[in-house]
Amino acid sequence: MPYRLRGPTCLSFSGGRTSAYMLRQVLDCNADLSDLIVCFANTGKEHEATLQFVQECGERWNITIVWLEYRDNEQGFEIVDFGTASRNGEPFETIIQKRNYLPNPVTRFCTVEMKIRVMHKYLRSIGWSSEETPIDMMTGIRADEPKRVAKIRTRGSTSESKYATMVLPLADAGVTVHDVGEFWRAQPFDLQLPTINGRTLLGNCDLCFLKGAHQIYSIIATEPARANWWAQMESRVKSKGKFSGNGDRFRSDRPSYQEMRDYSDQQFDMFAEHDEAIECFCGD
Template sequence: MANLTPYRITGPALISFSGGRTSAFMLWQILQAHGGTLPDDVVVAFANTGKEREETLRFVHECGSRWGVKIHWLEWRPMPDRFAEVGFNSAARAGEPFEGLIALRGRLPNPLQRFCSRELKVEPIKAFCRSLGWERWQNVIGLRHDEGMRVIKKLAENDKGGHRWKSAMPMAKAKNTKRDVMAFWSEQDFDLGLHPHEGNCDLCFLKARGTLVAIIRAQPGVEDWWIAQEAAGRRFERARSYAEIAAATHAQIDIFDVLAGEEYDAECGLVCAGDAA
């Protein structure tokens, strides 16, 4: 029998659900450790940027419905509220929160200034926790035992302080790995339905060029929103533009795409996929 002790969470605590297989595995283990029902001061939240894949939205909804757990769907809003609570049907699907943030900032995020993950994920979750009357809390995130550097970084952040929360990583404590996650989902009758390289954010600018090419080829038109944001000469990454990548992709008749080995099933913002694994 699996050791569920690391998954017994003491509140107040926020379980950050990215919408990926790893964080869903973590949520299931936490539920089992608490007999199927979370304590009143332990809540689950999913922050939607409007650029999550439809598969991700369906998966989040299905996890909540099948497992009988309330998942709070949050979206960024301008000050002072910082967030709105939505649901599966009302969740943005055309990048509206992300686009609104870009308009407010007057510039695009980039690999060195990833304000998108901070503003669209971290801040709405923080504002939501404050709305519950919490001053301090645990932020429970889905980092596995085999994601060593990410775990070390979060432990260092805990030691440094400066936040209203401390990160809890029950999967790392329980020594659960990617193999455990995939074995779990192979036994379920529903799944996320995405390849690991696809990730929850459809064309995140941190993805390798080969990965972007593969996704654009598989889903023509997915690049349109990103191209529109790069109008007037703006770019998410200086060395490339989405228009250039899309044009080259559609001009190529056949190519073997080189996909990056990085897995993007991580909590964007709290654990940005661009950080070293």
């Protein structure tokens, strides 16, 4: 039974339909939920609809979801809630300021620092993910994401703690994006963000640099103001002028976010068709 809890388990909830589906299965398959902690790590660049969805899952399903955010303090995180969660990229901006360069497709420190590490710091603060209380870390990766499944299975434990074992119940159960879509079509509520071929255009950070170029451009064309924060981060890091490489760009193989914003009202065809999304460990 892939959804059966084997002991203390942290379910990593990304705020997307797939991990919410996983949460529902876990709730349905376990009468005793005392071993379960559900965590959502907010970057501040999530769409408001994602925050509403996380809140609604918690309320409708009567389950506590721990909302966490990265902080540059001794603890390394803060517990927030729907009302106090950052909405202007504050946790993301803080980690960029601390590192003084931007994440990019090769160095994706944003996922690691704001999500994986934050969850582990929180779990350690309550005595979990330790020699005394090893845990399972449940992640919403589906059977139709074989590369991600293989990568995680090869690693076994998480990069953050040898006392946390990665478990992938959706992959074990053979769940695909089709199953997830079917499930949500039958529910009385849903994430209020559109999908294209099962992909949520505005899921995770709104203009995440791992999204396909067409996806990014179509978001900017519809809502140009969404590019402002990303452009600001690029120009702020650039103004420090310490870079010989590409540390002041989220993507060196694309126009800057400011350029994309500037071109957003023109016929815009500077992206190659082959510029696809890169699989993101932030999850769906």
